[in-house]
Amino acid sequence: MRNYILDLITSKEEKQATIQGWIYRHRVSGNMAFAIIRDSTGILQCTIKKDKVDSKSWKNAEEIYIESSVIVSGKLVKDERAPGGYELQVSDFQTINNGEPFPISKDLSDEFLLDVRHLWIRSQKMTNIFRLRHHTVNYLREFFNSKGFYELPPPIITGSACEGGSTLFEFDYFGEKAYLSQSGQLYAEAYIFSLEKVYVLAPSFRAEKSRTIRHLAEYWHLEPEMAFYDWKQNMDLQEEMIVEVVQNLIKNHSSLLESVGQDPEVLKKASAPFERMDYEKAVERINELGGKMEYGEDFGADEEALLTKGYEKPLFVHHFPKDIKAFYMPEDPNKPGTVLCNDLLAPNGHGEIIGGSERIWKYDELMQRIEENKLNPKDYQWYIDLRKYGSVPHSGFGLGIERLVKWVLNLNHIRDAIPFPRTINRCYP
Numbered sequence: 131m132r133n134y135i136l137d138l139i140t141s142k143e144e145k146q147a148t149i150q151g152w153i154y155r156h157r158v159s160g161n162m163a164f165a166i167i168r169d170s171t172g173i174l175q176c177t178i179k180k181d182k183v184d185s186k187s188w189k190n191a192e193e194i195y196i197e198s199s200v201i202v203s204g205k206l207v208k209d210e211r212a213p214g215g216y217e218l219q220v221s222d223f224q225t226i227n228n229g230e231p232f233p234i235s236k237d238l239s240d241e242f243l244l245d246v247r248h249l250w251i252r253s254q255k256m257t258n259i260f261r262l263r264h265h266t267v268n269y270l271r272e273f274f275n276s277k278g279f280y281e282l283p284p285p286i287i288t289g290s291a292c293e294g295g296s297t298l299f300e301f302d303y304f305g306e307k308a309y310l311s312q313s314g315q316l317y318a319e320a321y322i323f324s325l326e327k328v329y330v331l332a333p334s335f336r337a338e339k340s341r342t343i344r345h346l347a348e349y350w351h352l353e354p355e356m357a358f359y360d361w362k363q364n365m366d367l368q369e370e371m372i373v374e375v376v377q378n379l380i381k382n383h384s385s386l387l388e389s390v391g392q393d394p395e396v397l398k399k400a401s402a403p404f405e406r407m408d409y410e411k412a413v414e415r416i417n418e419l420g421g422k423m424e425y426g427e428d429f430g431a432d433e434e435a436l437l438t439k440g441y442e443k444p445l446f447v448h449h450f451p452k453d454i455k456a457f458y459m460p461e462d463p464n465k466p467g468t469v470l471c472n473d474l475l476a477p478n479g480h481g482e483i484i485g486g487s488e489r490i491w492k493y494d495e496l497m498q499r500i501e502e503n504k505l506n507p508k509d510y511q512w513y514i515d516l517r518k519y520g521s522v523p524h525s526g527f528g529l530g531i532e533r534l535v536k537w538v539l540n541l542n543h544i545r546d547a548i549p550f551p552r553t554i555n556r557c558y559p
């Protein structure tokens with residue numbers, strides 16, 4: 131019977147064991163071979179003595195390559211010097227697949243590691259990142275499920291733009307033009323009229339022309355949508371969600387966080403309340419801090435970095451000018467020219483992780499904005515329809531999963547927050 135490494139180490143029992151896994155480190159010295167074997171739960175040091183195994187096992191242990199797959203049996207014994215405090219004294223060493231020498235060794239370029247991404251994702255750092263990504267997504271789901279939200283899928287193939295035409299991936303759909311979805315929001319809006327509180331979690335696609343450390347062409351997008359929520363309740367929910375995810379990560383995974391380069395003490399500072407600043411004030415602040423921007427321009431990475439400089443927790447910016455935001459955001463009657471929206475900026479230069487807003491829920495207002503934005507009402511007929519039958523005020527937001535992971539794990543580049551990144555110059559492997 132197979133034993134998992136973590137079970138062996140935590141049971142603290144000296145006993146016969148069989149593990150299955152991959153060679154993580156390997157060294158031969160005279161009549162002794164040392165292999166560190168990893169499985170999904172941990173690593174275990176194994177020693178193979180030539181005179182304690184049959185000739186086949188010795189040959190296997192001597193000739194094995196890094197990353198080859200093996201089944202190894204022996205006696206688990208305490209050894210303070212071994213990682214985890216235990217060592218397997220091997221009696222049988224079988225190779226499942228030895229293959230070829232592993233192409234990844236030390237000091238390789240980023241580009242090479244991206245070329246062999248299918249192999250590089252096995253590294254300890256990548257593995258730990260993806261463990262934490264898994265937990266992050268889990269905590270998000272738990273948060274919404276515990277609040278009575280329903281998860282539904284949005285379509286990925288769509289006939290209209292949600293976030294403007296400049297980043298659309300277009301393709302031929304049986305002779306018609308269609309697009310890869312930029313956002314599931316418009317569909318999430320359709321779900322609230324029965325389920326009230328919903329979220330969609332799906333890939334979104336952006337034909338981003340620029341190469342940056344925070345843009346992907348394909349990213350995972352969590353988009354909650356809530357009937358009868360205004361823009362302030364929307365921000366409250368975002369804040370509660372972020373705090374809960376961060377606190378859970380710190381409470382349950384602090385050594386994993388450390389292993390990928392995040393200091394849990396730094397992350398702990400992301401506690402409620404987050405400061406809320408309107409766009410106008412944010413522009414002033416950016417200019418005071420040495421940036422150069424005019425009212426009416428959107429923030430780039432530099433402006434966001436200036437704005438959050440010295441911040442230890444995320445910052446909300448609300449009331450952006452109507453002209454730089456999407457067609458579905460309602461104008462604030464108390465502050466004409468601005469819309470009831472917010473971005474949430476992560477600290478330390480990680481930048482925008484959430485974009486959200488109230489949605490226009492009145493038919494005439496939506497028609498006017500569709501016209502102002504020079505969109506074709508035909509493409510949005512079904513969406514407009516939602517304003518004819520029992521329309522209600524509602525709000526929602528979009529969280530980029532990789533943006534969140536980049537911040538909470540303190541990664542240098544967004545591409546490391548997803549196993550197979552799609553960027554302007556890469557869709558391989």
Ligand code: 4AD
Pocket residue numbers: 292293312313314315336338344345346347349351353354482483484485486487526527528529530531532533
């Ligand atoms: O601000 P965005 O464009 O908003 C929307 O798509 C809305 N429809 C969301 C909604 O209200 N349901 O995108 C939302 C978030 C951003 O804050 C960012 O975290 C992420 O999506 N995002 C990207 N992440 C990685 N690569 C890109 N190219 C991204 N573009 C947006």
